[in-house]
Amino acid sequence: MATAMSHQSIASTISQSSREPLNVQTKRFKNNSSLSYHTSRKRNFSKIEAVASQTSSVSSHNTLLSPSKNNIEHSKKKTNEAALILIRHGESLWNEKNLFTGCVDVPLTEKGVEEAIEAGKRISNIPVDIIFTSSLIRAQMTAMLAMIQHRRKKVPIILHNESEKAQTWSQVFSEETKNQSIPVIPAWQLNERMYGELQGLNKQETAERYGKQQVHEWRRSYDIPPPKGESLEMCAERAVAYFEDNIEPKLAAGKNVMIAAHGNSLRSIIMYLDKLTCQEVISLELSTGIPLLYIFKDGKFMKRGSPVGPTEPGVYAYTKGLAQYRHNLDENSEVVCS
Numbered sequence: 001m002a003t004a005m006s007h008q009s010i011a012s013t014i015s016q017s018s019r020e021p022l023n024v025q026t027k028r029f030k031n032n033s034s035l036s037y038h039t040s041r042k043r044n045f046s047k048i049e050a051v052a053s054q055t056s057s058v059s060s061h062n063t064l065l066s067p068s069k070n071n072i073e074h075s076k077k078k079t080n081e082a083a084l085i086l087i088r089h090g091e092s093l094w095n096e097k098n099l100f101t102g103c104v105d106v107p108l109t110e111k112g113v114e115e116a117i118e119a120g121k122r123i124s125n126i127p128v129d130i131i132f133t134s135s136l137i138r139a140q141m142t143a144m145l146a147m148i149q150h151r152r153k154k155v156p157i158i159l160h161n162e163s164e165k166a167q168t169w170s171q172v173f174s175e176e177t178k179n180q181s182i183p184v185i186p187a188w189q190l191n192e193r194m195y196g197e198l199q200g201l202n203k204q205e206t207a208e209r210y211g212k213q214q215v216h217e218w219r220r221s222y223d224i225p226p227p228k229g230e231s232l233e234m235c236a237e238r239a240v241a242y243f244e245d246n247i248e249p250k251l252a253a254g255k256n257v258m259i260a261a262h263g264n265s266l267r268s269i270i271m272y273l274d275k276l277t278c279q280e281v282i283s284l285e286l287s288t289g290i291p292l293l294y295i296f297k298d299g300k301f302m303k304r305g306s307p308v309g310p311t312e313p314g315v316y317a318y319t320k321g322l323a324q325y326r327h328n329l330d331e332n333s334e335v336v337c338s
């Protein structure tokens with residue numbers, strides 16, 4: 001392992017320029033980086049859909065995402081308000097073993113499965129039209145397990161856009177079925193920060209070997225990468241760019257979005273949403289399996305905390321749209337929950 005890492009304190013290594021809010025930095029990345037930034041039952045459902053929102057699509061290649069008649073109708077009712085749910089995956093087998101995980105693709109533990117189900121219950125009354133996940137199984141398991149709890153009972157379907165054949169072979173040919181589905185878009189850009197030569201090492205043992213301070217810098221500083229890995233800044237460069245280019249346009253079109261990702265890719269996105277400084281993000285910690293709600297309105301993100309339960313009244317008071325959606329779910333509960 002490379003050992004010639006900086007031993008400066010976190011405070012002294014964060015440069016003046018790196019204290020700029022991330023939105024400023026992101027613009028700089030874009031300029032300078034070579035990285036690519038780039039019946040009654042039916043009526044009831046329609047009513048819920050109309051409130052939940054709205055429009056079409058990421059890519060015209062995938063039939064799940066191409067605008068159906070229903071969606072075209074909904075697009076007429078487009079609002080500029082949408083819900084954004086962020087969720088860090090449930091506990092993984094390597095979280096349990098206290099190993100640096102990064103981009104190693106390990107599944108959830110039983111506790112992680114339970115956390116994902118619990119998270120799903122907490123957000124079961126909040127509309128979700130499209131899901132973005134990392135390409136890693138722990139985030140995808142979390143998204144799927146959470147959505148199985150959702151009252152709307154739509155089926156989350158992973159879009160396979162890795163090749164033309166994969167797209168063609170996974171097409172759906174029923175409009176009705178499409179309308180009862182939620183597209184799940186995997187993106188490597190939302191993956192956990194690549195932990196370099198720390199991946200697979202025990203966190204405690206690494207601290208004993210290299211010193212607590214050094215390991216803390218590797219884990220929580222903004223711009224110090226672990227040996228041959230990504231710093232949070234590098235992770236933000238790809239995760240925030242993906243968010244801006246692919247997720248924000250969906251929210252702007254009134255789509256309700258859920259993102260299932262990782263501790264550090266989500267820390268970098270939250271840094272962008274909350275306009276945190278490089279100092280402030282250091283102390284930001286995310287628990288596994290805890291959903292966080294934002295409302296996107298008029299181009300701004302409003303932090304709404306973590307819904308503690310599906311019936312928490314406060315959550316639905318945030319916007320008229322959410323309250324109406326919840327009301328419609330309750331009115332049609334015998335249909336929706338069957």
Ligand SMILES: O=C(O)[C@@H](CO)OP(=O)(O)O
Nearest residue numbers: 099100101102192219263
């Ligand atoms: O090991 C990892 O990939 C991450 C998240 O579990 O660890 P850390 O908390 O050190 O960023």
